[in-house]
Amino acid sequence: MITLTNLSKIFRTELIETHALRDINLQVNEGEFAALTGPSGSGKSTLLNILGTLENFDAGDYLLDGISVKGLSDAALSKLRNEKIGFIFQSFNLIKDFSIYDNIELPLRYRGLKASERKQRIEHALELVGLHARRDYLPGQLSGGQQQRVAIARAIAGQPRILLADEPTGNLDSLMARQVMELLEQINQQGCTILMVTHDPDQARRAGRHIQIIDGQLSDAVLYDPLAAQSA
């Protein structure tokens, strides 16, 4: 469902040009769970942002379900993000003064769903992440693991086909990280394609597919030992 051909991204500032991604060719199929690893600064987040259409690119093409995102208007891209893609961030990115319920409601609001439909989807997502009892809490009243589960609930409430997760367990201790990982696996089993940036070799192993990116390029070589990167 995702096809990248010769995709490149350059960040230009007044002083320097950073080739964040060079000549990426990548095919991700429906239902895959892919782990994206690589050293810090290698371009993982940039790749994820491009896949999520949050960022544009300089060369190559990106086909989503056979359609190039290059020609799409802002409205079409927004709709695509809203309906097909869910984001999970390392720092959760919940709105602090919105209740858990209101946070999960955000993407559904932008889709223009009816109140009853929104409610049903939010309840379902809360059920799935096991936080139904906390629906009226504020994010600050939850633990990090719980907050990330809220973020996951927000990402999946719209029933996206792709979930893009940028180091979702990066801020969590190992127990909480395992819970989040199990949750993602469960979501994947229900048919959702997942791309997840991680530094955890266990997680990378558990994912069905391992994509490695070094210095902006995809690499098959086992040049990079995630264990070593983690201890560094």
Add this chain to the structure above:
Amino acid sequence: MEQFIYYLKVSFVSIKRAPLPYALTIFILSVGLGIFFANATFYYQLNSDPLPHKSSKLFFPMMLLAPYECTDCKPPAVLSYSNIEKLSQSDIPSAKTAMYSADGYLRKNAEQTPMPVNIRITQRDFFSMFDVPLLHGSVWPDNSARLEIILSKATAEKLFGRTDAVGEKLLLDDRHLTVTAVLDDWQMLPRLYDANNRNHLSPADDIYLPLETGYDMNYLSNTQSQTFDDTDYRKLSTQGRTGALNQLQYWVQLDTPTAQQAYKQFMANLAQDEKVAGRHPSEPNNQLVAMRNIVNYFGGESSDIKAFALVTLLFLLVCLFNASHLSLNRYLGNQYEFSLRRALGASRGQLQLQMLADVLLMAVFTIAGALLTGYAGIKLMNHLLPRNSLFSSWDLPLLLSLLAVAFICSYLVTLYPSLRASFGTLNQQLKE
């Protein structure tokens, strides 16, 4: 609609996040707008047309008729009794009235303490020309002298405790007069018929006396009089009608351009006749000034109000600048939230609706604040410049325009910052 209420709720939450900078933004805007409102009110009222349906038909004729050689002389702003007699002979105008004002003391009977009154000494057409509303009685049937007086509503109430005083006897400077009519509430704003004495900003007169009676009773003008010969202005009753004692304002109603043209010709002929008769050796210099131009013609525009208008406009700009700076900081502080909303699928259009909700809330607060400050500002200005106090009322068109200005300012203050925040790089905020 439900969605828009949601946007309003979101705006509210983000205000609650940092209430102080928000309150400061509102405060700055309110002060700037309030002071602007107060000043705009005066400006608007001063420049309004008191008789929009007929002001273009009312004219103020002026003639230079001086019994001596005079080069480069402007025609005097007032005319003599004999000038008026000659001008009145034309029946081109559909209405015409001569007038001046004087001071007097009025009481019901000799037992009462007299009260000072301002007297407009005028002719019968005055009331129809300037749309003066009558409450009781009727206007004098002609322009001859009669011991009859017309009262303003306030004067009638002051003297008799009621408005229907028709037929009552009064003492004006201890001469007996009968009330023939009582006016309804009336205040022409600005009072353009008195602009040549720069009295157009003052309240209407208390009582109205026939012109001939005013001359007979020797009421001297309390504004402007000029003599062009050896007439003694104090001997109005005996010399005022024959001598070159100029003290009368004169207004004519000319309903069509043809009539206006014809009247100009009539004035030119009259000046020529006077020249031939040897009463006016100089070149003719006639003016026929339209009512709407009269203040301008006499240079009676209040320069203090004008200067102040400019200052308040500049002040408003400074306030706008400051408020939008504050608001920019607020939005940049919330920029990550814009990016998040974009990531969750909000289109630019949806973000703009959110922004509109922000604008609406800000407009509501700002309008409330500006109306309060504006009201206080008017009170203050009335205190400092009491002679402008008649010009401080808000009518519907003015109020609506003021509200529109407040809304536009709220929009400007929100627009730029929120656009900047929503067009920032999308991903940057979310990456870390």
